[in-house]
Amino acid sequence: MLLVDTQQVAAPDRVAAVNAALTAGCVASRIVHKDPAGDVHATMHLWTIGPCKLVTAHATGLRQTRTPKHLRGDDQPEMLALAMQSRGLAQYDKSGHQQLVRTGDLMINDLTSPYDVNWPDDGGSSAFNVTYDLLGVPVDLARRAAPLLHTSPLYSLVQHHLGTLIRQAPVLSEDPGAPALAAATVELLRALLVSAAADDRLARPVRADTQLTRIMAYARQHLTDPGLTPARLAAVHGLSERSLYLLLRDAGISLEQWIITQRLEGARRDLAAEGKRHRTIAAIARTWGFTDPSYFTRRFQRAYGARPKDFRQAARSPD
Incomplete structure (x- = not known):
């Protein structure tokens, strides 16, 4: 307001x-x-x-x-x-x-x-x-x-x-x-x-x-860091990996799926952003922790129903 x-x-x-x-x-x-x-x-x-x-x-x-x-x-x-x-x-x-x-x-x-x-x-x-x-x-x-x-x-x-x-x-x-x-x-x-x-x-x-x-x-x-792993999260917070997974399970959180979902959403925003048109799709994927372009394309299409290239073109097209 x-x-x-x-x-x-x-x-x-x-x-x-x-x-x-x-x-x-x-x-x-x-x-x-x-x-x-x-x-x-x-x-x-x-x-x-x-x-x-x-x-x-x-x-x-x-x-x-x-x-x-x-x-x-x-x-x-x-x-x-x-x-x-x-x-x-x-x-x-x-x-x-x-x-x-x-x-x-x-x-x-x-x-x-x-x-x-x-x-x-x-x-x-x-x-x-x-x-x-x-x-x-x-x-x-x-x-x-x-x-x-x-x-x-x-x-x-x-x-x-x-x-x-x-x-x-x-x-x-x-x-x-x-x-x-x-x-x-x-x-x-x-x-x-x-x-x-x-x-x-x-x-x-x-x-x-x-x-x-x-x-x-x-x-x-640390979503954009490819090194963000359960082992690292557990170590930083003084937990064993088992304790970490139990804590997340009780909260109803699948860590790997949550990280992937958040990274995909970050990549989706960047692909649609006018100010990031100069960046390649591969560069945006790497920024969000996806080091394998093929894997990124498959996960993106599964989440949003379109390949990253097609999604970006659609986002640029006038209504």
Whole structure:
């Protein structure tokens, strides 16, 4: 859902429109624009992913401050935001902890206490918002973990997952699997917080609860690697192959079939993409882990009812 696009708003009304959108998409706060009389512009979207929300924003320089007064007047459930800086720099100050957030960095924003975020220049950020009831970790643990996220070995995994979620939000929010995707994202976030906070009391149950999620997230991240095998997945996650297969069986997942299906879908998207017309079919197949062109053709035809060459030609043909 589009919250605001200032190209559709008259210049004198843009500051008010941006402020209203930030309040609707985030939480009540004080917003001060760097140059309110200048060329204020912003684009904001709100996507619903299962019971969670994903907010994306790009805007000219501004400062957003959530004060104790805002907290007292807020009747929303207690929430936490996992944010990724998508453009520019952000200066973040919470409870005396100051952090410079660069493009691509993750940041935890506990929305139950005051904070100050400043974009000195044009910037962009996306945030996955989840209630603490759904997240299932104490507020104090989240606050303890916030400045230590980068120390967790799960950081890059969650970073990749959230980045994919942001890029594909319009499609994923409408997918029938959106509630399951939200649950998986929440589990990864919980694991990241426990890992960063080094909370031994919660670490063991969280690791058990999120094991399958972490395995499948790793598999998605390495789909294009021909070396993605059950043995590798098991070794990376400290399991025997037997234990891996038992875990997947209980979840109703055939690993080999799942990998092939995901790779075929990736190849199908690339074959249909206008920006990849210069690439040969064999090159696209190799990109998605298919080293045998004949095998790729057979599996593709079985899945989509057409050879890759015919599918690509049909995708290029006008309606």
